[in-house]
Amino acid sequence: MSEIGDSDAQAANRSADVTGLILAGGQGRRMGGLDKGLVAFAGEPMIARVLRALAPQVGQVIINANRSRTDYEAFGCTVIPDAAGGYPGPLAGMAAGLGAIESDWLLTVPCDSPLLPATLCERMIKAAMAQGAEIAIASDGERCHPVFALIARGLGPSLDAFLAGDERKILRWMHRHRLIEVDFSDCPRRFSNVNTEEELRALEARLGGGHHGG
Numbered sequence: 001m002s003e004i005g006d007s008d009a010q011a012a013n014r015s016a017d018v019t020g021l022i023l024a025g026g027q028g029r030r031m032g033g034l035d036k037g038l039v040a041f042a043g044e045p046m047i048a049r050v051l052r053a054l055a056p057q058v059g060q061v062i063i064n065a066n067r068s069r070t071d072y073e074a075f076g077c078t079v080i081p082d083a084a085g086g087y088p089g090p091l092a093g094m095a096a097g098l099g100a101i102e103s104d105w106l107l108t109v110p111c112d113s114p115l116l117p118a119t120l121c122e123r124m125i126k127a128a129m130a131q132g133a134e135i136a137i138a139s140d141g142e143r144c145h146p147v148f149a150l151i152a153r154g155l156g157p158s159l160d161a162f163l164a165g166d167e168r169k170i171l172r173w174m175h176r177h178r179l180i181e182v183d184f185s186d187c188p189r190r191f192s193n194v195n196t197e198e199e200l201r202a203l204e205a206r207l208g209g210g211h212h213g214g
Contacts, residue, residue, distance in 0.1 A: 015121050017104050020058035021097035022050055023090050023147060024065045024072065024111035025082055035068045036194065037111035042204055046194065049114040051075055057121035059103055063111075064093035089168050090147050091159065098156035106151045110193060113148075115207070117190040124150040124182050133180040141185025146170045148191065 024037035024047060037047035047063070055061050062078045072079045080100050082092040090110070097106050105128075107121055117123075120138070128136040128150055135155070138148035147170070155177060162173045184190065194200045 015057060015125065016059040018058045018107050018121055018125060018150070019097070019101040019103045019105070020054045020061040020121070021093070021101075021106055021108045022047060022054065022061065022063045022077075022111050023093045023108055024063055025093045026090075035065075035071075037063075037065065038068060038071055039194075039200065041114050041194070041200060042207055046114050047072070047075065047111045050109060050111055050116055051077070053116035053118060054107075054109060054120075057118070058107055062097065062100060064096055084163070088163065089170075091163060091168060091170055091173065094149070094151060095156065095159045095163055098151065098153055098159060101153055104153055106149075106153060108147060108149045108151065110147045112195065113191060113193045114203070115190045115192055117184060117187055120148065120184075121150075123184070127180060127182045131180050132178060134178040135174050136180050136182050137174065138184050138191060139181040140188035140191050141183065142188070144171075144181050145191050146174060149174075 022037070024035070026036065038045045041049060051061060062080060063072045063075070064082070065072045065079050066081050069079050078100070080096045082088060082096055084092060094106070094108055097108065105125065107124065109116060109120070124136045124138070127133070134152045136150040138145045158176065159173060167173065192203055194203055
């Protein structure tokens with residue numbers, strides 16, 4: 001087999017050892033309390049678009065949701081809630097994911113970023129392996145996006161302990177471990193997210209015009 005073929009096979013094997021987790025457990029306060037993953041974007045629920053982009057990149061996909069369980073299960077994925085009530089934030093979803101997987105890695109993405117990069121997993125896992133990282137997060141060249149995170153499964157107990165101390169800040173926990181940022185400055189708009197109705201319409205308009213930054 002060629003060197004390129006070997007590299008591709010190795011990347012495929014690594015991706016198969018990654019479980020994708022779509023974070024859909026928020027309250028959607030700035031969207032009037034709507035369940036954002038189920039809000040229509042370009043004619044379909046936002047999470048449908050995220051799932052379609054993520055599923056080919058990983059071994060399996062699970063969804064973190066605290067309501068609308070039946071609606072999310074209809075997408076054919078296992079649905080897991082936060083362990084604690086009260087919508088404690090994305091770290092709680094990450095902790096739930098780490099506690100549910102059997103793969104070595106968890107790749108988290110938010111349900112409200114419908115332009116997910118097709119090479120997200122491949123680039124994250126390659127960077128983490130090359131640099132001996134326990135956590136890799138995406139950077140668009142101007143700022144990091146810690147909810148787009150590749151996390152080693154072994155960090156589950158650390159995150160559980162952090163949350164038990166009533167901590168909620170994602171980067172405060174991540175900086176306790178071997179953390180790297182992965183450069184996605186070639187496609188920054190892929191990390192655009194939707195928090196309001198205005199942002200939803202603006203992103204739909206940009207998508208319709210074909211301008212989504214790679």
